[in-house]
Amino acid sequence: MENFSLTVKKTFEVTRDSFIITFNEKIDFAPTQFIMIETPSVVRKPFALGKWFDDLAIGIQVIGKGTQYIVKQDVLLAHGPLGRGFVPPSGKGAMITTPACLAMAFDLHQRYSCDVFIGSLERLQMEIPFKTVFGNEKFVNLLKSLNGYDWFYVVGSDQMEKVAFNLLREKAPVYLSFNEYMACGIGACRGCAIQTKEGIKHVCIDGPVFRGDLVWN
Ligand SMILES: Cc1cc2nc3c(=O)[nH]c(=O)nc-3n(C[C@H](O)[C@H](O)[C@H](O)COP(=O)(O)OP(=O)(O)OC[C@H]3O[C@@H](n4cnc5c(N)ncnc54)[C@H](O)[C@@H]3O)c2cc1C
Numbered sequence: 001m002e003n004f005s006l007t008v009k010k011t012f013e014v015t016r017d018s019f020i021i022t023f024n025e026k027i028d029f030a031p032t033q034f035i036m037i038e039t040p041s042v043v044r045k046p047f048a049l050g051k052w053f054d055d056l057a058i059g060i061q062v063i064g065k066g067t068q069y070i071v072k073q074d075v076l077l078a079h080g081p082l083g084r085g086f087v088p089p090s091g092k093g094a095m096i097t098t099p100a101c102l103a104m105a106f107d108l109h110q111r112y113s114c115d116v117f118i119g120s121l122e123r124l125q126m127e128i129p130f131k132t133v134f135g136n137e138k139f140v141n142l143l144k145s146l147n148g149y150d151w152f153y154v155v156g157s158d159q160m161e162k163v164a165f166n167l168l169r170e171k172a173p174v175y176l177s178f179n180e181y182m183a184c185g186i187g188a189c190r191g192c193a194i195q196t197k198e199g200i201k202h203v204c205i206d207g208p209v210f211r212g213d214l215v216w217n
């Protein structure tokens, strides 16, 4: 794990509140690993590492003061990469996510040739290379139509992940990225502990990705 600066190359507006930020630097990371980015508050904020075409990138949804600050910067201070890289089972996979996680989705698509499906509540402001559905009803219909996959990976809000987990769990193993609040990102503060069927796990060092049926009933 290292501390480093990331200089912003370009910021793409994906929706009114979701962005892809690309960087000039290149760093080695495993899929779904994340970095903790400094903000003016004491707490650093976690963001999944990804790619946007050839560039290192993060996706970001602006929801509070930290994310408002991050999207306005030219240089970001961060540490990482943190967490365990996600290695899916063999076979054909599908990632289901939101516009905020496009950079991670692009990286997984490149590495694992998985299909990517985006559910959005808002119109997109740019073209993206993945099938996108708009609104809750179309999202549920999309999930029901996904057959013939050997694994699913879902990342989004808790509510979105629960809906997807319940609709997909009978078809193939469903992996989920857990959204616990993080203070340290390195297993020291115990703030990101979750109860699993294999005991207490820490999302920052044991995750962030877990098989859904090990955590949820
Ligand atoms: C491992 C990991 C990877 C992540 N990767 C990404 C990413 O790639 N892109 C992205 O946009 N976001 C990602 N997040 C979430 C992101 O870190 C938070 O949205 C961000 O920290 C919010 O900071 P803020 O100061 O803007 O908002 P805050 O002021 O901290 O919060 C604003 C609102 O959001 C809620 N909130 C904040 N953080 C969380 C959380 N972790 N879970 C549930 N609700 C929360 C608060 O309760 C509050 O209502 C990730 C989180 C984790 C744990």
Ligand code: FES
Pocket: 181, 182, 183, 184, 185, 186, 187, 188, 189, 190, 191, 192, 193, 202, 203, 204, 205
């Ligand atoms: S964030 Fe501190 S232990 Fe996980």
